[in-house]
Amino acid sequence: xxxxxxxxxxxxxxxxxxxxxxxxxxxxxxxxxxxxxxxxxxxxxxxxxxxxxxxxxxxxxxxxxxxxxxxxxxxxxxxxxxxxxxxxxxxxxxxxxxxxxxxxxxxxxxxxxxxxxxxxxxxxxxxxxxxxxxxxxxxxxxxxxxxxxxxxxxxxxxxxxxxxxxxxxxxxxxxxxxxxxxxxxxxxxxxxxxxxxxxxxxxxxxxxxxxxxxxxxxxxxxxxxxxxxxxxxxxxxxxxxxxxxxxxxxxxxxxxxxxxxxxxxxxxxxxxxxxxx
Amino acid sequence: xxxxxxxxxxxxxxxxxxxxxxxxxxxxxxxxxxxxxxxxxxxxxxxxxxxxxxxxxxxxxxxxxxxxxxxxxxxxxxxxxxxxxxxxxxxxxxxxxxxxxxxxxxxxxxxxxxxxxxxxxxxxxxxxxxxxxxxxxxxxxxxxxxxxxxxxxxxxxxxxx
Numbered sequence: 001x002x003x004x005x006x007x008x009x010x011x012x013x014x015x016x017x018x019x020x021x022x023x024x025x026x027x028x029x030x031x032x033x034x035x036x037x038x039x040x041x042x043x044x045x046x047x048x049x050x051x052x053x054x055x056x057x058x059x060x061x062x063x064x065x066x067x068x069x070x071x072x073x074x075x076x077x078x079x080x081x082x083x084x085x086x087x088x089x090x091x092x093x094x095x096x097x098x099x100x101x102x103x104x105x106x107x108x109x110x111x112x113x114x115x116x117x118x119x120x121x122x123x124x125x126x127x128x129x130x131x132x133x134x135x136x137x138x139x140x141x142x143x144x145x146x147x148x149x150x151x152x153x154x155x156x157x158x159x160x161x162x163x164x165x166x167x168x169x170x171x172x173x174x175x176x177x178x179x180x181x182x183x184x185x186x187x188x189x190x191x192x193x194x195x196x197x198x199x200x201x202x203x204x205x206x207x208x209x210x211x212x213x214x215x216x217x218x219x220x221x222x223x224x225x226x227x228x229x230x231x232x233x234x235x236x237x238x239x240x241x242x243x244x245x246x247x248x249x250x251x252x253x254x255x256x257x258x259x260x261x262x263x264x265x266x267x268x269x270x271x272x273x274x275x276x277x
Numbered sequence: 278x279x280x281x282x283x284x285x286x287x288x289x290x291x292x293x294x295x296x297x298x299x300x301x302x303x304x305x306x307x308x309x310x311x312x313x314x315x316x317x318x319x320x321x322x323x324x325x326x327x328x329x330x331x332x333x334x335x336x337x338x339x340x341x342x343x344x345x346x347x348x349x350x351x352x353x354x355x356x357x358x359x360x361x362x363x364x365x366x367x368x369x370x371x372x373x374x375x376x377x378x379x380x381x382x383x384x385x386x387x388x389x390x391x392x393x394x395x396x397x398x399x400x401x402x403x404x405x406x407x408x409x410x411x412x413x414x415x416x417x418x419x420x421x422x423x424x425x426x427x428x429x430x431x432x433x434x435x436x437x438x
Contacts, residue, residue, distance in 0.1 A: 023310035029343075030438045048310075063436050071436040072395050073350055127432075132311075146320040146367070146416055148359060149426040152311045154339075157434035200438065220348055221437025256304025256344055 023154045024052055024099060024130045031126065032261045033111055035164035040109040042126065042158070046099040055096050055129040056107055058087040058160075062123055062198070062225035069188055069231025073157065075125055086122035086162045089113050111162055119165025121197040123225065129155045159223075161198065161261075168195035170265040171224050171250060178246040178274050185216060185234045185274065187246055192227045199224040200262040201252045205232050210243045221254065239276045247271045305344045305404055309433045313338035315410055320367075323418035330377040330411035333384055337410035339431055340382070345404045347435055351378075352395040353410070354430035362423035369427065370413040377409035384409060397436065 025045040033040040046052045059075040060083065066072065079085025093108045113122070131153045174190035185207050193199045199222075206217040216236035222228060234246075251267040315337030317326045328335035341349060353376070358366040376392030377384075380401040387409055390396040400406050408431070 023308060025306050025308050027306040029304060029306045029435060047308075063438075070397055071348065071350070072397075073434050073436060074395075125434075129430075146322070146361075146420060146422055147424045148317055148320060148367070148414065149424060150315060150359075151426065151428040152314075153428055153430040154309045154311065155430060155432040156307060156309060157432060158306075159438045219346070221344075221435070223436075223438050 023048070024054060024128065024156070026126075026128045026156045026158055029158050030257065030261070031109065031158065031160045033109065033160065033162045035113070035117075035162070038111040038113070040160075042107045042109065042128075043104055044097075044099055044107060044128065045104040046101060046130075048132070049101050050132055051098050051100050053096070053098050053131045054105070055131075056092040057095070057127045057129070058090050058092070059125045059127055059157075060085045060087045060123065061125050062159075063223050063228060065229045065231075069229055071228070071230050073125070075127070075157065084120055084122045085124060086111065086113070086160060087124040090124055090160065090162075092126070109160070113162070113164075117164060119167075119196075121167055122162040122164075123198070124160040124162070126158050126160055127155055128158070129153055163197065167197035167263060168265075169197040169199045169252075169263045170194040171199045171201070171268055173248070173250060173268040173270050176246070176248050176270045176272050178272050180236070180239060180244075180274055180276050183235060183237050185236050185244070185246060187232045187234065187248060188229055189222075189232065189248060189250070190227075190229045191222065191224045191250065193224040195263075195265070197263055199252070199265060200254055200257060201250055201265070202254060203230070203232060203248065203250045205234050206247050207234055207236055208245050208247070215239065215244065221256070222250065241276050244274050244276060245271055246274060305342070307341065307343040307347075307349060307433055307435055309431060310340050311337070311431075312340050315412060315429070317414045320414060320416050320420075322416050322420040325413055325415040327413040328411050330375055330387065330389070330409040331384055332411065335411075336377075336384070337412075337429070339408040339410070341398075341400060341406045341408065341433065343400050343404050344435070345400065345402055347400050347404070348437060349398055349400060349406075350395055350434050350436050351398060351408060352432045353392045354432070355392060355412070356427035356429065359414075359425035359427040361425035362421055365421045365423070365425075367420060367425045368415045370415060371411075372413070375411040377411075378406060379409070380406045382407040
């Protein structure tokens with residue numbers, strides 16, 4: 001009992017600390033729904049001290065890159081023609097709910113796909129909006145003064161993948177390019193998906209000098225729905241003049257996803273030499 | 278004694294089931310939270326007030342917690358005006374450098390971004406970051422007194438899913 005008393009504060013401290021303002025925890029951070037069950041769920045947890053109004057909606061979107069290699073997830077209310085969207089036939093129950101302080105709420109997800117849905121993977125995003133009470137910004141409690149209040153809404157977006165049938169995935173990696181600027185090595189990874197499902201993996205970059213010693217490395221989770229050409233930046237500090245090799249490997253190793261959800265695929269690799277003057 | 282001990286262990290087990298197991302089972306969810314309001318202080322008609330994102334007291338501040346070293350996208354929806362009494366409006370202006378991102382969670386060590394467009398940031402090695410927001414309120418010389426309000430929306434997502 002004495003031991004338990006000693007450990008109790010530490011155990012309680014290990015529980016999530018309450019946030020100071022709005023925002024709910026949405027878990028998991030990616031939902032996979034199988035055609036056999038056509039259902040899933042997410043859990044909301046309000047770690048704050050005030051109730052939060054939560055809304056749940058669906059949109060279409062997936063990561064893409066711009067010409068500079070910046071990744072963005074652009075959301076649209078409707079699915080563009082030719083895209084395998086699931087947002088139109090996904091429903092959430094409830095769609096609006098107030099989550100009390102330090103309370104949790106399960107949101108059920110139900111899919112009602114068309115009867116003749118072909119085998120394949122279908123994509124959507126869940127948008128969970130959390131709105132707290134009005135937040136008074138510093139002002140003067142005087143009817144003759146101008147007082148200002150801002151309401152804060154925080155939206156968390158997570159992916160939904162609906163799978164029907166046996167699916168495969170993979171990527172091809174076109175020749176990478178790299179350059180050194182501003183104490184960093186910048187690498188472009190032109191990735192194109194193969195197979196019938198999105199590729200969820202991890203890109204790892206390492207930079208070694210001519211003696212084979214590592215001078216920098218980085219890794220990033222990548223999601224290739226069609227094609228992606230991200231730019232990864234590896235901080236290396238000031239490099240001495242000479243030759244360096246930039247190595248890239250992309251694999252389906254994802255520590256943040258259950259093993260069965262990131263479909264397996266062969267690892268792809270490439271390397272390129274850069275010269276620092 | 279045994280009953281008490283069992284009760285405490287039971288509470289801890291339930292707490293673990295409630296909070297940890299379901300929420301953390303598939304990696305860390307991305308958890309945004311507002312921690313400080315964007316504050317313009319006392320507004321006087323005709324006197325614009327610009328709050329810098331580096332203002333420790335006035336800047337809006339949001340924390341992010343999530344996967345270690347994960348890249349996240351953040352996007353604000355910012356109001357152009359605040360609604361006040363008798364349909365009066367009070368203009369707000371957000372400039373190209375009014376957003377700030379700090380993986381170090383330091384107001385003195387933030388990278389600026391345009392909060393009017395989607396922006397990217399990378400969480401720290403312990404999965405944390407802070408977003409800062411500045412802006413300008415521009416009451417007109419004839420701005421009616423009263424309470425004004427508007428909504429700021431911040432949307433966040435991982436880019437690797």
